[in-house]
Amino acid sequence: MKEFEIAFKIGRPIPEEDLRAAAARALGVKPEKVGRTVIVKRSIDARQDPLYRYRVQAFREGEQYVPYTVAPYQDVHDATPVIVIGAGPAGMFAALKLLQRGLKPIILERGKDVERRKADMARLSTEGILNPDSNYCYGEGGAGAFSDGKLYTRSSKRGDIREVLHQLVAFGASEDILIDAHPHIGTDRLPEIVKNIRRCIEEHGGEYHFDSRVTDIVPGFTVFCGEKEYKASNVILATGHSARDIYEIFEAKGWALEAKGFALGVRVEHPQWMINQIRYHGKYQPEMPTAEYSFVQQVEDRGVFSFCMCPGGILVPSSTEDGTVVLNGMSNAARNSKWANAGVVVQIEPGDQPQEYSGPFALMDYQRDIERAMYNWCREHGAKHPFTAPAQRMKDFCRGIVSKDLPKTSYHPGTLSAPLHELLPEHVSMRLRRALPQVDRQMKGFYTNDALLLGTESRTSSPVRLPRNPETLEHVDVPGLYPCGEGAGYAGGIVSSALDGINCAEKI
Ligand SMILES: Cc1cc2nc3c(=O)[nH]c(=O)nc-3n(C[C@H](O)[C@H](O)[C@H](O)COP(=O)(O)OP(=O)(O)OC[C@H]3O[C@@H](n4cnc5c(N)ncnc54)[C@H](O)[C@@H]3O)c2cc1C
Known part of the structure; x- marks a missing residue:
């Protein structure tokens, strides 16, 4: 060969x-x-x-070609149970690995199944009613189910990415993801894949329990969802970066957790045709893939970078708590909306926050207060929809001017012209103001007042880490408990979370 x-x-x-x-x-x-x-x-x-x-x-001719194959799933109806908390990418791929190894996953998920979840997300966007257990982050498929479904990761050291991609194809994704340098699935295709994973897990004897928010974990293990309890000797905890209540359980029990850096900034939205023009140097044709971008800058010792870019996508309200404004982006497989959006964020390290925030929740509390400040500003200035996003044109932001008017946006709850440059902490605002004009050097036309900045992009990764034994992947204080995926602070994104799920299941 x-x-x-x-x-x-x-x-x-x-x-x-x-x-x-x-x-x-x-x-x-x-x-x-x-x-x-x-x-x-x-x-x-x-x-x-x-x-x-x-x-x-x-x-x-005659030379052997061995295609990649996924290990078979075993019948686990009567096998040893393992509790998996959270049905996001980490939980689902952990469960699939448990099936392959002959263990029975019992999945406890606070949200609804992926179909019922859609109605809650629609109500959030249109009426501003947030279900704290079923939203853009919570429910079957986790934060990855209604997303762009980008599948690239820089973390090839974490495991065999092919295992994740081949399984996704077996559950219904296009084979293109096996070869594309920047594979993605699209939010219109993901729910079917998530359902097929569930069917496979249930047919082989695994269990799903929806509307089952874990409220306590007693070593041994008894896991409580309110009055209901589940027992197993091992627990995979894959609850994502927004499950603040889970971190509070750890704190109450005196189990180790620590503040972890994350990234904070805004979502930036351009008309997609502009990004197509920039990236294809004016030669874009409709048969070409919708253009993406990414950049990294350094400003005063901190990275400023684009994050989770959604070509041809829309902006969505991804808060998990009332009284906060958090945005993210998603796209269909065809990436055919009129807009391009991406997070543009500044790296935040423990110690960057004001002194009043301390302890393991320092950055989590700081993150929440910034999300609240965005919400409060909009409410105080007459916003009708509770998840209205404060927004500013890009050049106005960099010049410190409140925009007189705002361009159209894909963000359904709407925008309100706001001094985002002041609502963000100065160390974040200053770095964004310096970085954005610089990006224009790589991508001529990116720095424009036709681009809109919206607050807040804050759920970039977990602001808390649940420390694990690097060999066994168990929590340092609780043998048998495997903090896993993005919420544990050891992964970020769909593929790396899935790989972490696989790794934790392998350890068990
Ligand atoms: C709108 C949006 C778009 C995104 N786009 C992309 C993208 O294109 N590509 C990419 O790589 N990443 C994307 N991400 C990030 C990606 O979705 C996450 O990195 C990934 O889903 C993390 O996987 P996870 O399994 O660790 O956690 P999660 O996906 O967050 O899953 C955690 C699960 O645990 C459940 N849970 C939480 N608390 C409890 C509890 N107490 N009891 C029971 N269950 C609980 C939640 O309901 C949830 O289903 C996006 C995120 C969002 C919100």
């Missing part, structure tokens, strides 16, 4: 003869002696005329 690279125009079928001829050249044989070609990577090269660049494996 030999690997080679080849590029073809975007939007046209791959010319099979050219592919075979290139494979023959790579193998040093005649084209008729090429057995098979397998595309293993596809990325966009937009430096000149936009192209797809492919990495291809070429096999000689």
Whole structure:
């Protein structure tokens, strides 16, 4: 087998003869002696005329090709139970791994199943009624179910990403995710995949319990959801970065937790056509993938970076508590809305917060107070929808001017012109004001008053860590309890959380 690279125009079928001829050249044989070609990577090269660049494996005639296979799931109806708290990516992939290893996952999820959850999210967007157990972060599929479904991660050290991607394909995702450099699924496709994962887990003997918010964990283990209790010798705790009540249980029991850095800033929304123009250097054609961007800057010792960019997406209210304004973004598979949004955030380290915030909840409390300040400002200035976002045009923000008017936005609850530059803490605001004009050097046209900044992008990762034994992955104070995924502070994003779930299940 030999690997080679080849590029073809975007939007046209791959010319099979050219592919075979290139494979023959790579193998040093005649084209008729090429057995098979397998595309293993596809990325966009937009430096000149936009192209797809492919990495291809070429096999000689008769040479064995072994495709990746997912380990079979076992029947676990009568097997040893393991409690998995949270049905987000970490919990679901932990449960699948338990099935593969012959253990019975009992999944306890505070929210509803992925279908019933949709009605709560619609009510939140339109009427401003927040269900604290069923929203954009909580419910089957976790925070990843109604998202862009981006599947890339920088953390290849955490485990075998192929295992996650191949399972997602087996549960209904497009095979494109196996080769795309920046794979994504889309919020219109994710719920079906999440349901297929549930069907598989239940058919093999695992259990799901929805509307089951965990209220206490007694070592041994008895896990309480109000009056109801579940027993197992091992518990995987995969409750995500917003489950502040879980951290409070740890604090009440005297189990170790520590403040952890996160990132804080705004969501930035541009018209998507602008980003297409910028990224494809004016050569965008509708058959080309909707353009993405990412950047990192350093301002006074802190990273300022784009986060969770949603091309052709919309902004959504992702608060989990009343009285706070938190935004995130999501896109359909086709990424075909008129807008491009991304978090633009500043890295916050323990110690960056004002002195009045201390202890393990220092950054969590700081995060919450900023989310509340955004909410309070909008309420005090006449906002009707409780999740109205304070907003400012990009150049106005950097110049410290309240915008006279605001451009249209995809954010359904609406916006109110606000001094975001003052509502954000000065150390965050100052870094954003300095970084945003700089981004224009890489992406000419990015720094524009047609772009809107909205507060708050604050749930970038967990502001608390539940420390684990690095060997066993158990909590340092509670043997048998596996803090897992984003909420434990050891992952960020769908794939890295899924990998962490797999790793915790493997340890059990
Ligand atoms: C709108 C949005 C868009 C996003 N887009 C992307 C993206 O495109 N790509 C990407 O990689 N990441 C994205 N993210 C982030 C990503 O979703 C998370 O990093 C990931 O879901 C974390 O996985 P997790 O399983 O650790 O936690 P979560 O997904 O947060 O799941 C935790 C689960 O635990 C449940 N839970 C919490 N407390 C309790 C309790 N007390 N009892 C029982 N259950 C409980 C919750 O209801 C939830 O279902 C997005 C997030 C949001 C909100």
